[in-house]
Amino acid sequence: MDFNVPGTKPLVDDEFVGEPAKRALHYLQSKRQQGHPIVGIYCGYAPMEVIRAMGAGVAVLCAFSDKTIGAAEVALPSNLCPLIKSSYGFITTDTCPFYGFSDVVVAETTCDGKKKMFELIRHLKPIHVMDLPHLPDEQQAEGNWSAMIQKLKTFLEEHLARQATDRDIEAAIKDTNRKNRIMNAVFDFAARKPPVINWKEIYDLTFLAVPAAAGDIDRLLQESLSRLEERVKDGIYYGKKGAPRVLVTGCPVAGDATKVFNIIEQAGGVIVAIDSCTGMKGFMEEIEEDSVDPIAAIARRYLKIPCACMTPNLRRLSEMEKWIKRFKPDVIIDVVLHACHGYNVESHKVMKHVTEMKIPFLKIETDYSATDVGQIRTRVEALFETLSRV
Amino acid sequence: MEQKNYRPMWKDLGLNLEGHDQLLTVLGNAYKDIYLSQENRPKAMQYLDFVISEAHGLRIEELMETKKKGNKVIGTFCVYVPEELILAVGGTCVGLCAGAEIGIDEAEKVLPRNTCALIKSFMGFKLAGLCPYIQASDLVVGETTCDGKKKAYEILNDYKETYVMEIPQMKTERDRALWRGEINQFKDKLEQLTGRKITAKNLKKGIRVANEKREALQRLSQIRKTVPSPISGLDALLANQIAFYDDPIRFTRNIHVLCDELEGRVKKGIGVAKNGAPRILMAGSPMALPNWKIPFIVETSGATVVAEESCVGERSTRDLVEETGETPGKLMDAITDRYMKIDCACFTPNQDRIEHILQLAKDFKVNGVIHYAIQFCTPYSVEAYKVEKTLQGKGIPCLKIETDYGMEDMGQLKTRVEAFLEMVGK
Numbered sequence: 001m002d003f004n005v006p007g008t009k010p011l012v013d014d015e016f017v018g019e020p021a022k023r024a025l026h027y028l029q030s031k032r033q034q035g036h037p038i039v040g041i042y043c044g045y046a047p048m049e050v051i052r053a054m055g056a057g058v059a060v061l062c063a064f065s066d067k068t069i070g071a072a073e074v075a076l077p078s079n080l081c082p083l084i085k086s087s088y089g090f091i092t093t094d095t096c097p098f099y100g101f102s103d104v105v106v107a108e109t110t111c112d113g114k115k116k117m118f119e120l121i122r123h124l125k126p127i128h129v130m131d132l133p134h135l136p137d138e139q140q141a142e143g144n145w146s147a148m149i150q151k152l153k154t155f156l157e158e159h160l161a162r163q164a165t166d167r168d169i170e171a172a173i174k175d176t177n178r179k180n181r182i183m184n185a186v187f188d189f190a191a192r193k194p195p196v197i198n199w200k201e202i203y204d205l206t207f208l209a210v211p212a213a214a215g216d217i218d219r220l221l222q223e224s225l226s227r228l229e230e231r232v233k234d235g236i237y238y239g240k241k242g243a244p245r246v247l248v249t250g251c252p253v254a255g256d257a258t259k260v261f262n263i264i265e266q267a268g269g270v271i272v273a274i275d276s277c278t279g280m281k282g283f284m285e286e287i288e289e290d291s292v293d294p295i296a297a298i299a300r301r302y303l304k305i306p307c308a309c310m311t312p313n314l315r316r317l318s319e320m321e322k323w324i325k326r327f328k329p330d331v332i333i334d335v336v337l338h339a340c341h342g343y344n345v346e347s348h349k350v351m352k353h354v355t356e357m358k359i360p361f362l363k364i365e366t367d368y369s370a371t372d373v374g375q376i377r378t379r380v381e382a383l384f385e386t387l388s389r390v
Numbered sequence: 391m392e393q394k395n396y397r398p399m400w401k402d403l404g405l406n407l408e409g410h411d412q413l414l415t416v417l418g419n420a421y422k423d424i425y426l427s428q429e430n431r432p433k434a435m436q437y438l439d440f441v442i443s444e445a446h447g448l449r450i451e452e453l454m455e456t457k458k459k460g461n462k463v464i465g466t467f468c469v470y471v472p473e474e475l476i477l478a479v480g481g482t483c484v485g486l487c488a489g490a491e492i493g494i495d496e497a498e499k500v501l502p503r504n505t506c507a508l509i510k511s512f513m514g515f516k517l518a519g520l521c522p523y524i525q526a527s528d529l530v531v532g533e534t535t536c537d538g539k540k541k542a543y544e545i546l547n548d549y550k551e552t553y554v555m556e557i558p559q560m561k562t563e564r565d566r567a568l569w570r571g572e573i574n575q576f577k578d579k580l581e582q583l584t585g586r587k588i589t590a591k592n593l594k595k596g597i598r599v600a601n602e603k604r605e606a607l608q609r610l611s612q613i614r615k616t617v618p619s620p621i622s623g624l625d626a627l628l629a630n631q632i633a634f635y636d637d638p639i640r641f642t643r644n645i646h647v648l649c650d651e652l653e654g655r656v657k658k659g660i661g662v663a664k665n666g667a668p669r670i671l672m673a674g675s676p677m678a679l680p681n682w683k684i685p686f687i688v689e690t691s692g693a694t695v696v697a698e699e700s701c702v703g704e705r706s707t708r709d710l711v712e713e714t715g716e717t718p719g720k721l722m723d724a725i726t727d728r729y730m731k732i733d734c735a736c737f738t739p740n741q742d743r744i745e746h747i748l749q750l751a752k753d754f755k756v757n758g759v760i761h762y763a764i765q766f767c768t769p770y771s772v773e774a775y776k777v778e779k780t781l782q783g784k785g786i787p788c789l790k791i792e793t794d795y796g797m798e799d800m801g802q803l804k805t806r807v808e809a810f811l812e813m814v815g816k
Contacts, residue, residue, distance in 0.1 A: 075775045076772060076775065077763075077768075077771040077772060077774075077792065079504070079765070079766060079771075079792075080768065080771070080772065109559035109560065109738060111537050111768075112536050112537045112736070112768035112769045112772075113768045113772065115559060115738045115769075116735070116738060116768065116769055116772035116773055117772060118738065119738055119739050119740075119773075119776065120775070120776070122739070129560070129738060131558060131559050131560040131562070131564070131565060132559070133556065133568075134534045134540060134556055134559075135534065135554070135556045138556060140567075140568055140571050144564060144567075144568055147564050148564070151564075308541065309537070311534060311540050311541065311543070311544055311554060312544045312547075313544075338504075339504060339766065339768070341502075341505065341536075341537035341538040341541065341766070341768065342537045342540075342541055344502045344504070344505070345501060345502060345505065345537075345538060345541035345542055345544075345545070346541055346544075347502070348500050348501070348545060349544065349545070365502070
């Protein structure tokens, strides 16, 4: 699958095309060289504004390779989510450069597997575990999560020997909002029919834009936007006209799990929306600006993330309705990582909801190995075939 | 014994009568094979045999009677739900069916196949219409202990109102405050459901009843420290399982009768197994009624289970609620503190549990520990690594077992257990 005009330049046209991890690594290494401490994170609930307000760089830690799973299974059960096993294996084999240069790690109690895995790495490097409320609509939730963020701030101040004033935090909030607005402007090009951006380009951008401050990647973002506008002017679009538009939802997908994205494309589909923490999800909500209490504003924003760890998580469904209106998918594919009970169980509800909206739905449960590629391909092809018959 | 005809009651409760008949036949046979075939059982176990035989009959009839008087029946799945508050409003707290491979086809229509057997079981029991307890319940109370249950309650709520309590994941001051708030909300919920107020007086009484039940089970546990143990692990497990179903006051009285008999045995030096039988501690996931799989394998292989480090066992009976408070608020503080001590693997970090396992291993003079995790029970299966490492460091043999409710792996498990016991015996 390609652009209709041969030779269309990649959106982020640098030496790291198709290797977003290397680009992020380069970015963080330069931050370090400038004397900024680095804070490793595992999850979209890590309140990055507080970290950035401290003048620290955010490193998303390695979690997406099949290679490190064997080493992890020495300690972890084999029927555990591959993301958790991979993360742990990266640490025990000392192969994650992001972890290597992180001064501290921020973790949280999103799911059983991660929560318990963190216990096994706490002696290696300072790690701060945040207790995440699981009923975000409860009255106590905001206060509790605010308190956790406050505690994180204290932890960072102690370990990084830096301070963050309310003004610093407010500036970081505004920076995030600005970044999210630009990113959403980019996503609008995926919403076009046909799309003028492909999933690899979205992936290239989000991989860097999740951890980076807007101020650090302004030029890259602005250039991307103007390049997209030019593509529209030049009549450039991606994929065949009429190719099935796919909204991918569910667990984070990166590294070896992108096999699913590749299969979708090879079967003739175009991915127009990535509703996951490694995709577009983290850019969707703005944080209230100039509020009385910026930490509480941050708490409110993060509690709105419709992660399956929340219950009853009805926001997942209402947000999905918005995504459907915006990205106009023909099908929804729910990618669940093996033994991720949160997303796995929730899939039933998503299926029911989407089916009521008369949108074809496919659930794919997979891990990082290549063993199920053939089987997934058959299922995706069969799904697209049913579409063309309608 | 000729049983009364409960079919009209079961029909009224909306049970699937045909499936329910089959279930009772299967359970009856299993009970005969696993329990009644044991040698040298204490006489007082007849009480528990009777309770089991009437678990879906007389006990349900009692629940329907108490409901007629305007009292409520509250169904629960977890030892975090504070029974004291339910007792205070004149309610009955019952455990719901979750220990057998039942209605799996139904359950797997709404739940992934690779979900923990306990969760699939409660969903299966409900969807197949086979659990009279959930049918008789006025409210089901769930909790956010693990990912699987938390998400499954959302689906269960489509079939039966399920009120969810948020369990904190850590044990800081803030977490205690969260749990205190949840207890308060639960009190409001119960008051609203029953139209009755929780007072210092009725709450104190509720606490006493729950504490007395725990004290009786603590006494039973204490007796099992004797070498040789006068009671089988299966029988003691049954007592702990029935604690979730029976009337608490009657249950407490009968457990003391059992303990009297057992103390008599101890005086005479009567053990339930052969002299020198290896003593095993079971640690890990709960074994809900009628999940007897691993203790059955262990005890038919010549060992005795002497303690259960589990929610159906020590974890639910170890701590009492402090009874000195004079206001509902103070008493609820005490309830909060008691429940925050539970060392479920859903907490992080959970070092207390490891300490407790070491303590139990010592106090019960065990020869080995079997760590039991229900398949896909992530908290216990991940924590097993630390448990095993710590035990190994202390020279205590540990066998990690991960299994579901199915019988397919019985042969394989028996081979592993036998090999373990042989090693332990040396």
